[in-house]
Amino acid sequence: MxxxxxxxxxxxxxxxxxxxxxxxxxxxxxxxxxxxxxxxxxxxxxxxxxxxxxxxxxxxxxxxxxxxxxxxxxHPKVVKAIQDSAAKFLHICGTDFYYETMIGLCEKLSKAVPAMGESKVFLTNSGTEAIEGAIKLARYHTRRSKIIAFKGAFHGRTMGAITLNASKATQKAHFGPLLPDVYHLPYSNPYRCAYSHEKSWCETNCVCANKIEEELFTSQFAPDEVAAIFVEPIQGEGGYIMPALKFLKDLRAVCDKYKIMLVFDEVQSGIGRTGKMFAAETLGVTPDVILTAKGIASGMPIGAIIAKTSVMTWGRGSHGSTYGGNPVCCAAALATISIIEEKxxxxxxxxxxxxxxxxxxxxxxxxxxxxxxxxxxxxxxxxxxxxxxxxxxxxxxxxxxxxxxxxxxxxxxxxxxxxxxxxxxxxxxxxxxxxxxxxxxxxxxx
Ligand SMILES: Cc1ncc(COP(=O)(O)O)c(C=O)c1O
Missing domain, CATH: 3.90.1150.10 (Aspartate Aminotransferase, domain 1)
Structure with a gap:
């Protein structure tokens, strides 16, 4: 042989x-x-x-x-999908007109996490634009302004996203004033607890980062002023940190209690990287909104805001994009997702x-x-x-x-x-x- x-x-x-x-x-x-x-x-x-x-x-x-x-x-299948799509038309603007690849991709993504129930999709050009759109959606839907994010977080490079970032000071330095009403709490890190708790304590009882009620709501502002909690279900840029599962479940519970939108930034953890289409499924915690980009089209620039229909309530003309959901990128994304599903x-x-x-x-x-x-x-x-x-x-x-x-x-x-x-x-x-x-x-x- x-x-x-x-x-x-x-x-x-x-x-x-x-x-x-x-x-x-x-x-x-x-x-x-x-x-x-x-x-x-x-x-x-x-x-x-x-x-x-x-x-x-x-x-x-x-x-x-x-x-x-x-x-x-x-990948030959992705390259072929791009070539075939490019030969048909390069652009028409999905904000204003219709085409099959955009509809097909939104259908696919809206069903990607069945636990989210009925969902709708807005297509962007990048991860950071998905973050910006989700900040707007959270404020629009809740009519509240405050946003909670986490230390060590990375969400992108545009103004809203850098305000949510807290992984490297250079990403923010000299770019202010940033977005008002954004608060950072420690992320759950069972290995290096922000409160220096013993590892074993954290793994079993970790509420290290779920200090929201204690740290913010009793002393700083009322929960009904908070639009959303933005969190990476597994932190990427911050150090590939797996939080204690209880942390994510606690966030879900706080959001349910106070009608706050739970937004999972899955720009890095999404599209099969954790062995399911999204980490939300891998970890068994369901957010109201999932943001994706990066791996979705094998390198072509496209991202998405996937939101429960009950929260994607913004009206006609309140958000849009010239290129977001470009037909060639949608074709690449559809080919990518089908390869990943098989794999x-x-x-x-x-x-x-x-x-x-x-x-x-x-x-x-x-x-x-x-x-x-x-x-x-x-x-x-x-x-x-x-x-x-x-x-x-x-x-x-x-x-x-x-x-x-x-x-x-x-x-x-x-x-x-x-x-x-x-x-x-x-x-x-x-x-x-x-x-x-x-x-x-x-x-x-x-
Ligand atoms: C978790 C996360 N969110 C958002 C972004 C920003 O994505 P983009 O660079 O496509 O704007 C990144 C990029 O590294 C990321 O890792």
Whole structure:
């Protein structure tokens, strides 16, 4: 029997190679200095879980362009859907006219979380626009102004979204005045409790972040002034943090009690990443509104506000968008969702495999602290000997892994987010984790 050759990263030049260096020089001369650019990867093309740079080097992708390339790079079915749609028409404006792909996508998304019951959908161009729209919807529907968000949250880069953010001060610095009436509370983090509670206490009784009634409603303002609670059911940028389940259930209970809208920002956790279409289902807590973007169309710019019909009450003309729900993006989203639906059992099993293998590495390398997550949304925290976050170590790890052909991306203070394309195979996970193992051995303890 012929053995199939396991594919590994291949290098034709050291990284970055001469062509990459030339592009980077051109880029630095003309692009906004606000861009981050994690490491000198200059992409020429992608295929499945693999990326090729302009010098012909290949890399295994464990970050999917920040959890976006859900069906892998250039999935043939998604590319075909885009080509077919583009050949028909590029634009007509879904706010004003009708077309089948937009209707089909909204039908699909409105039924994505059956527990939400009858739902309606507004299509955006991005995650941050979904946040902005949901802030407007919450205020419109409730006729209330205040919004509660959480420390460590990331919701995007527009004015409303940055007001809700509380993960990095640079995202807000010098952009004020921001939106009024936004309040932040600690997020539930069983591993690093904001109130320094013992881990075991938190896991069983965690109300660390559900201080809403105590901290806000008794001393600062009345609950009937609050329009919405915006929360990531699993925090992304803040460190791939799985909250205690009780935290999300408590939020649901507070919202029910005071008729506050519960909005799940699933821009990062949605579209199969947690092994179900949305984390709301994985975690068994049903919000009033789900926001999605990123992985929904494999990289084409589209997002969505999915809201219970009972809360999507804004009237004709109160919200709209020229490009939101562009026909080509809708076609890409429909193709993406059907691929992900088919792959769902594998997403769960490959995710379990990845977690099991990471736990083995955790035993071997003292630099690995907490491991958390579900399916292919896994956070691996790196710590110093005293248990504090190993921030610089994680930057070194990202750079070293890149030179060995593994694309990683950090989040939070010292966490690597494992958010590969959802079509990644066990063999590819094995190859990536072998490279990670080598890197950690080379770096030694943090
Ligand atoms: C949870 C979450 N919400 C919102 C956003 C913003 O999405 P976009 O960059 O598409 O505006 C992001 C982006 O990283 C995100 O992770």
């Amino acid at each position: 012929q053995e199939t050759k396991i594919r590994r990263p291949e290098f034709k030049t050291p990284t970055p190679g001469p062509k990459a260096r030339a592009f980077i020089e051109r880029d630095h001369a003309v692009t906004s200095p606000s861009y981050i650019k994690e490491y000198p990867l200059v992409v020429e093309r992608g295929e499945g879980s693999w990326i090729y740079d302009v010098d012909g080097n290949s890399y295994l992708d464990f970050m999917a362009g920040i959890a976006v390339a859900s069906t892998g790079h250039a 769902m059992p594998e997403i769960r099993s490959v995710g379990e495999f990845m977690m099991t293998e990471l736990k083995k590495l955790q035993k071997k390398h003292s630099s690995i602290g907490d491991l958390r997550g579900v399916a292919l949304m896994i956070g691996c925290e790196f710590i110093k000997k005293d248990g504090s976050p190993a921030t610089e170590y994680v930057s070194k790890l990202e750079q070293l892994a890149f030179t060995k052909g593994l694309l990683l991306l950090s989040c939070g203070k010292s966490t690597i987010r494992f958010a590969p394309p959802l079509i990644i195979t066990e063999d590819e996970v094995k190859v990536g984790l072998e490279i990670l193992d080598q890197c950690l051995s080379e770096l030694g303890p943090a």
